[in-house]
Amino acid sequence: MASYELNAFDRRFQSISLVGAIEQVSPFTLNVGYWLRDPNQLIQYPERVASHPRIDFLWEKTCFEVFIGVRGEDFYREINLSPSQAWQAYAFEEYRYPEILPPVAAYDIELNQLKRTHYGLNVSLDLTEFMLKHKLKWDHLFIGLSAVLDTTQGEHFFAMQHSSPNADFHNKRDWLHTF
Template identity: 55%
Template structure:
């Protein structure tokens, strides 16, 4: 299991996020542990069922980016504390440029649950691997979070190498499976 302390794009010491990744076959288990002692995060209301929903990044949301080594295409998986989720398809950096982005059906949600510490998910990327005829060793991940706080949105990722917070920047996707 690998873990990463996500860092905010701009200084925001009030909240700490640690993300952990565990892989079993084509299943990827990701947990986001959030420490918010001052209760700065505005958490969306939890729903009763797990549904696909667009625009989750407009509120507190956790994200997994899935890239393939030496290929332009990638997937973005949005995970809400409401237990709603969505997966998007990009052929290359932020393309196609539609809002909402094009939905991807080659990422399967196995489990998504809000926990006392944050959020945990298990996704199956077997259909994605088969579609692109690649193996797990060709996959790398980026982990990020949009936190809606009492001071506005704060953007967390494993690293931020650009001049703006840009989760689509593959240079910041550091976890290799």
């Protein structure tokens, strides 16, 4: 299991710390965990929902994200995970394209489990259809972890790194995990 400290885009914001961990657990299953430290209880959480529905615009509230890129290819997937238990996966052909909102839903990634925990969030994703359709192996993939945290002090953007002048989770240079 590899872990990464996610950094706030606003470097002055030190009130919350966030760590993400990535683990390949079977031929096509990816587990991701997010561990939050919020001693002042600044994070505002969305209301819980039942049965893990696919919902768009989750990033408008506290939301954790997984980006899956493929070496040498422009296409990628974005998975949004809400502490409410809702989720969604999106398909992009290249950087932020197609430019529609909500983005095109991706049905080649499935949710095995999504659970809000006392320390953060755990997710298990089934990448079987995505990997088989594109004839991918784990070493073809690279992963980016990020989060939008809605707090009493405004929105804060966390990622493995921020190499753009604005917070931009779609920047593949910031997706640091490889297998």
